[in-house]
Amino acid sequence: MSDKFKAIVINNQNDKFSRDLKEISKSDLKDGNVFVKIDYSSLNYKDALILNDGGKIVRKFPFVPGIDFSGKVVESEDSKFKKDDDIILTGFRVGESYFGGFAQYAKVDSNFLIKTPKELDNHKAMMMGTAGFTALQCAFAVKAREELLLGEKVKDVLVTGATGGVGSIAVMILSKMGYDVHAVTGKKDKNEYLKDLGAKNIIDRKEFDGESKLLEKGTWDGVVDTVGGASLTKILAQTKPNGIVASCGNAGGIKINTTVMPFIIRGVKLWGIDSSGASIKRREFLWNEASKLIDFAKIQSFTKELSFTELLDTYPKLLKGEYFGRAIVNPNK
Template sequence: MSFKAIVLNKDGENFTRELKEVEKSFLTHGNVLVKVDYSSLNFKDGMILKNGGNLVKDYPHIPGIDFAGTVEESESGKFKKGDKVILTGWRVGEVFFGGYSQYAKVQDDFLVKMPNDLDSKKAMILGTAGLTALMCVLAIQARETILLGEPIKDVLVTGATGGVGSVAVLALSKLGYNVSAVTGKKDKSDFLKSFGANNIVDRSELDQDARPIDKGLYDGVVDTTGGKILAKALSHTRPNGIVAACGLASSYKLETTVMPFIIRGVKLWGIDSVTAPAKRREFLWSQATNYIDFNKLSEGVQEWGLENLIQNSSKILKGQISGRVIINVNK
């Protein structure tokens, strides 16, 4: 059996990405073979497709950090042929062969059974970015659930036009919060408002040196950027607010002080969707339709094939993509 896959190779400084026909024997890891329907494009995918992103160590390699599809063969007691499954994280697409392929073979522990109210397309419209966004939203909600009912009113989302940010805006708006969306793209204001943003904040207002403590404006923050923007957001967080940090699109560095934490009791909550436990993943996927208006989310989705992905993946690194891109591997 042969099928199409994007294959990366590196020989010295020479890095290549090609759409190739490969045999099933090319897939050497795992105990469950999945016929892939959809994958998606995430920032990390863009890095890997550019030059390996210092994440891929062994070549040849099939990238793609998430996918959804149907079990074709299984040596696992957890899954049988015909089961609908979702994969995100576990360094698939980095260390292990990923989802930019018509077939993928992975360990059963990496897979989650698809809830009945989702299908492969919806699952990848959400994808890794959406799952990360939902983890951020639940962290924000902990202000009410863990901190004994302290209400949430105002929430800030940075990098709001990106995959994580746009889903976070949509979910937080559905929960009834007053959402301020940060972007450097003035032409995307209408897009963000259509997703439920109440206020648009110019990126330049936050991308500057922060005071240790500034005016308290937000009960919660979803930050996808890191750097000065995260430091500024921390200084604007109200007492007992929660800041969910999940990205480094601006910088991996954070220059701040202990003041927001010891004066206001601000919580900085790190979000890692790559190694999230299976039970948490299953819960998040089971709750997806409660948090997400998929009709609205679908309005901002682009659907590409594998060839188109090879040609255009760099756009996500240049900030030229708003919303989600899903990959139809059979297109």
């Protein structure tokens, strides 16, 4: 490789925020013990916030964002990884505190990496990206009602923000698990899309607006909630005894105004999901389940492959809710 390679660099000088496609060198990569040639990265909501103005998440500049990537090991100081191993990185504050995946190369801590499972490849891994990994985590949290709690079989599962990255893949996984998926969306024109992913029933987002009673009719065995805010209050009141609500997102707000009633009268469990901090053991388990539960041909049909220049044109649309589908970033396009 030549010493120089392409990267998106964000900067914040004299209160002027900038994001540019630049050439940087290996010596600019300060952290980590594994040097990786990146095949793909993906565009997540958090990436869009960071590209916009740092999102109050990135504190040191200049900085290379990108919270996930897949690629091939070039050099490793850890014997767990050797040259040409395919690897996946999501989270662990990469792209937030450590230089990330919007570059042709990255250097990363070996403790953050897993090997790409044989049943997947680096392209499929980033079609899933952080969104797909989070959807898997949420789906297995819901499924835990059957195994961990030795409860009855899960039947009805609600997914909010269903046309989003996490929501869409969660709908697909949960229907493959055999559950009746009820998809909540604000997009009236996406009913067919959600049915094609496996949703049994589509619910208008507005039905979760407004005041909630302390307890409403218990309807959901499980919930994957990407929206948070006021609708989560209603969802908790509508969850069946011993139901599990996997809360991963805040697309609709960060405040919830609930009571103890769903928890002490019905034993409802609110299960927080943090994909960034998941253990390596958990990551290996979940990534190995992906090929059994995800229809990659279907994800491909709503995935766009972006160059770095296209990435810079696309992220504002994601922030405005105008982007639909998955976006993977090809640093060599």
